[in-house]
Structure formats: C-alpha cells, structure tokens
Amino acid sequence: MGKQFLVTIAILALVYSLVNASDPSPLQDFCVAIDEPKDALFVNGKFCKNPNLVNADDFFFTGLDKPGNTSNPLGSAVTAVNVIQLKGLNTLGISLARIDFAPYGLNPPHTHPRGTEVLLVLEGSLLVGFVTSNIPNQKNRLFTKTLYAGDVFVFPEGLIHFQQNIAETNTIAFAGLSSQNPGTITIANAVFGSDPEISPDVLTKAFQVEKNVIDYLQSQFWWDNNY
Known part of the structure; x- marks a missing residue:
C-alpha cells in the first residue's frame, strides 16, 4: 500500500506539472495563506504570511494514508487537501483529495466551479461520468466509463459529475484539481x-x-x- 500510495502522488504531480492551472498565476515565489488579515503583508488570492515567517510546515500535510469514514448514507468520504488544509497551496493553482468508497458507495452528482479534476483509481472499481452543459437543440450528453485500479479519468471544470463504487469491496481513488480551492x-x-x-x-x-x-x-x- 505504501509503494502504491507514493506512485499515486507521483503520477498526480506529473500530470499537473504539465497543465496550466485555472487559478491566476502567482506573482511571487509563494504566498502562504493566513487567516488573520491584521498579520498580513501581501494579498494574492488570500492574505499572505510574512515570507520571513514561512517555514517547511506551511507546505506540509499528513494523513492521506488513512481511510476516510464511509459510515454514512452515501457510503463515501472525501479527504481534501486544498488551501484551507494546506496554506502553502495559496496561488499555486492545485489541490488534492482522497476519496474512499464503501461497497456500492456513491460520490453524488456535483460540480467544481473553479477546477478541472483528474481522478486516479488506486484500488477497486468505479463507475464515473460527467454531463455536458446545455447545447442548443440537443440533450445534455453523458460521458461515462467503468474504471479499475490504475485507470485515470478527467472531469472538465464546472461540469456535473459523479463516482460510484460498483464492487462488493472498498474502493480508493485520488483526485488532483486545477485550483487551490476548487469549490x-x-x-x-x-x-x-x-x-x-x-x-x-x-x-x-x-x-x-x-x-x-x-x-x-x-x-x-x-x-x-x-x-
């Protein structure tokens, strides 16, 4: 599991190093987000921490090796790592999430208004899909696919999409998003x-x-x- 986890992160990092982020390009090396404007020196997406006070922990998050609690009506859990959880992501245009599914669990139809999502299945299998926006004189088109371990699928920014575990076992997926806070x-x-x-x-x-x-x-x- 540890080796697979590292491979997953490496793949997601590679994918997003090759695409343009949807958030505005940063105008400085970094802008570690801070919650209290009274302590801020710069503004770029969020209030920024004084660069002289920034340390390695501002760019660090731990815990994605742990499964989320899927004991809920949907049978799924999302563990997000966006600018809210990892302040160093501010202005960098990327974020990450782990999604755990109980057998037949569902991540219900939703959209990310500020980010494209690329999904990698680590274990198990998922039925995934997205629906196009309104097209003149046509019905909204559904693109759907069954994914297995090692498969990748992209959900374009802002479009309604879903993921459902179609297996009798747990499924794990990781998602990279082209926004520090995709919503x-x-x-x-x-x-x-x-x-x-x-x-x-x-x-x-x-x-x-x-x-x-x-x-x-x-x-x-x-x-x-x-x-």
Whole structure:
C-alpha cells in the first residue's frame, strides 16, 4: 500500500506539472495563506504570511494514508487537501483529495466551479461520468466509463459529475484539481437543502412535479461528504 500510495502522488504531480492551472498565476515565489488579515503583508488570492515567517510546515500535510469514514448514507468520504488544509497551496493553482468508497458507495452528482479534476483509481472499481452543459437543440450528453485500479479519468471544470463504487469491496481513488480551492456544489444539497429554501413554487415548475414531492425532498437531510 505504501509503494502504491507514493506512485499515486507521483503520477498526480506529473500530470499537473504539465497543465496550466485555472487559478491566476502567482506573482511571487509563494504566498502562504493566513487567516488573520491584521498579520498580513501581501494579498494574492488570500492574505499572505510574512515570507520571513514561512517555514517547511506551511507546505506540509499528513494523513492521506488513512481511510476516510464511509459510515454514512452515501457510503463515501472525501479527504481534501486544498488551501484551507494546506496554506502553502495559496496561488499555486492545485489541490488534492482522497476519496474512499464503501461497497456500492456513491460520490453524488456535483460540480467544481473553479477546477478541472483528474481522478486516479488506486484500488477497486468505479463507475464515473460527467454531463455536458446545455447545447442548443440537443440533450445534455453523458460521458461515462467503468474504471479499475490504475485507470485515470478527467472531469472538465464546472461540469456535473459523479463516482460510484460498483464492487462488493472498498474502493480508493485520488483526485488532483486545477485550483487551490476548487469549490464543490453538490446538486441535491444545493437544490433541496439550501438555507433559506428555494421557493417550492420555483422547484415545482422547474421539475414539473407536484408540490408535495418538493416538500418531501426539502424535508430530507442531505448528507454532504464533499470537498
């Protein structure tokens, strides 16, 4: 497992060294993010730590060798490493995540509004797919594929996509994203679990269903497992 883990990280690092990041290019060597503006000297994506106070730990994260807790209704867990968890990623245009799946677990339809995602399956198998944006006089097209250990799949920036474990065993995947903070919009959560709620009149007309269906969906707890 240790050797496979290192190979995974190496592959993801290589992939993203060959593509352009979607975030703006940095104008300095680094800009370690800091949460308190009163201590900041520079601004580039986030407030930056004084370079004279930066140390190696600002570029370090540990724990991706540990599985996430998939004991939830979706049967999946995402362990993110973006600028929130790793301050040294600020302005560098990349981030990383580990995704664990219980048997038949699902990472539900969602989008990353600020980043393209490349997914590598480390163990197990996944059914994955994404849907194109609206095309004049056409239906939204679905691209789907079954992936096995060692397979890679790309989800273009901003498009709705999903991953589902189709095996009776656990599955592990790693994702690299072309943003320090790609963001996540989980479709069901955003539509039926927003605060305050979207007007049932809007959703009734949008989905062409009876109001009691919308009321039921809005009354449910929508699990958020995403980064």
